[in-house]
Amino acid sequence: MNSGRRDFARSNEIQARLHDLVPGGAHTYARGADQYPEQMAPILVRGSGCRVWDSDGNEYVEYGMGLRSVTLGHGYRPVLDAVTAAIADGVNFSRPTELELHAAEDFLSLVPGADMVKFAKNGSDATTAAVRLARAATGRSVVAVCAQPFFSVDDWFIGTTAMNSGIDDTATVQFAYNDLAALAEVLAAVPVACVIMEAATALAEPEPGYLHGVRDLCDRYGALLVFDEMITGFRWSAGGAQQVYGVRPDLSCWGKAMGNGFPISALAGKREFMELGGLRTDRDRVFLLSTTHGAESAALAAFRAVVHAYASTDPIGRMERAGRRLAAAVNAIAADLGIADYLQVVGRPSCLIYVTRNPKGAPSQALRTLFLQELLARGVLGQSFVTSAAHTDDDIDATAAACREAAVVYRRALEQGSVTGLLAGLPVAPAIRRTAAPRRLPTP
Template identity: 90%
Template sequence: MAGNARNFARSNAIQARLHDLVPGGAHTYARGADQYPEDMAPILLRGSGCHVWDCDGNEYLEYGMGLRSVTLGHGYRPVLDAVTAAIADGVNFSRPTELELLAAEDFLSLVPGADMVKFAKNGSDATTAAVRLARAATGRVVVAVCDQPFFSVDDWFIGTTEMSSGIDDPATVKFPYHDLSALADVLAAVPVACVIMEAATALAEPEPGYLQGVRALCDRYGVLLVFDEMITGFRWSAGGAQQVYGVRPDLSCWGKAMGNGFPISALAGKREFMELGGLRTDRDRVFLLSTTHGPETASLAAFRAVVRAYASTDPVARMERAGRRLAEAVNAIAADLGIADYLRVAGRPSCLIYLTLNSKGAPSQAFRTLFLQELLMRGVLGQSFVTSAAHTDDDIDVTVEACREAAVVYRRALEQGSVTGFLQGRPVAPAIRRTAAPRQIAAAPRP
């Protein structure tokens, strides 16, 4: 096999021990070893900018950047300095801090149409709070969810996925993106509390008038419109997709890049709805969000430093420039090799993915794993090609050269008609699936 030899011995040993102690061997399914080539899942020790190092001494250029949570780069000094100063005076108190007010003011200055905000720790905190609030505001139960990959770890969404074991009826219906008539049919068929969706995704930009049409349908049927801005927020713009496309939701949910990797999320929305969780309402109150760690000072300080960085350094433009260079170069390589119909980089420049098809032109986990394997062997850690503002021209050049060599191996496998002899171990499997197979591992021996 082409590529540079890399040792994963210590990573594999630690991963095996993690499987003994942590269900799935990771605290996030998307970070699981089954998402990487078998016995080639690095255990990381540290990062700087867009470079990371694993416990075996291997260095990688990282893409995806903490599941899209890091846009400024690992160890970004202004964020670290702000966090260090904040935590020196304490992290968590029995009353609000002034920092909570300042962070709220910063946030609401960025988000058009939002009057109030509540901070939490995980994206699911925010989306589930939005659903609860919409149900209380409308007196309805059903949630209409756009057919997009992920919205929450909670029952109302996970009950619609392949991993629905242990979940009763989630009272959730789905509708396809870019189909106003399908959404209209859903809203006409059953009383709906809210429509929750990503306004855009890596591969789906809204057609002219689509989001405006969704807004109009929600208004017609008295349904709250909720935008999930977990990915689009601070990657499309600091004000999210709603700022880019000019459509205002009733509620919006934020997280990921808000703190450049520090744990923070937010629910924002119109005052008339958000106040249902406060002390200025005559209605029964909504248990909106109440978290011990939501207002801790480290993440709020990180968020404020991120806001300052976005105001002064334009990280989105830098991410998009790096992404455009990478996509154009890799797609040119695939074209030169005659495999452009099988290997392609696609998506918004700040949120790129790669598409991997087999010799029959069908999406293939096996060929995806082969490409990922060849990148890993050449020092690129990339489940996707999601960039950060820390990716330099030199980093892109190194990645392009790794992709060139990986694409040559990919073409050989296409010519053979399979990855046999090229791929080490079993292919990756969808992170959210019903069974542990096809990447089930042997049970730990009983003592």
């Protein structure tokens, strides 16, 4: 890969135009230009496998893979063939299709804790439907949310973040992960409709007995247990975290890798709760999920092809192998350069991140941005090191070579105590923050 400085002129031009037309210049905050070094936010035009190309003609090995939604690789042919065949017969109808039945059967064959499923388009559709259903089932309003990064764009969650302008009281309380006493205190203090959490994250595995303890506490206090499987589903296993850790939630929420980039999500759960949104109940009905595009043919066909790929090609094994190889290579580079305490690759092999610390050992956004800048300059697009099944040994080797050169620059910044003269522009800023500063753009 070319280690020289790349031209981003066309990308910067398009990004500027996007800022004029789209608030924030992107339709997802995590994809915003403020998440990249200034004037180095590539605008992508195509992808193949784990490689992508931007509007300036630059080629990259991509990590993150569509915010973790692509596990089989961009343009994965069996998925595209399935989608092409399905849409040739129409995409959206006024009645259910056989495809909806087959997709539901596929899904429920994978997820051990679910009796019924409803498909939608976004993860927030599913998590908010789960909250609504739990509130109706229990007659309670308070939601206990684990202190983890993100669950929904809707008020019940965004109201707990710094970016809560325009949001009323959300009746949401938080609790710490891997701390049963903290959850017990929350549940004892106020009647809770549901406990919603990721069973595990890239950096946090459940301690022995923790998830079973959460299940027991929910049963004791009459709260529904909801697992957010957006990331763990199809990355930890095809059956999600609930399959890996052997704990059955009342409801679970899915998305991201379900369609290998095609837009699909799902709410799944126990029949006694899911039927409250159906026609087999004498209770007041719950407006569970009702979406025009939730069951359109393209995404359901993509999902079925993904299920087949997981059954026949072991993508989880391949992405974990790639991740282990990359983590070992980059951590060895850091050790060789004497900066292993300041630059580390950590996490589950299929869901890696890199940790950047300053000379005092504190997390550093400036150093993270510098490392990202140097990777971009060398053909690696990686806010994280989340792998896919499409990452080959050659891709990992090319990434490791880029990381070695980037780490040399990183060491220089550590030695001089700052990124001055090395980082072009301001550091990245948290995607969810109260103000546009420190990456506010001038008004035209």
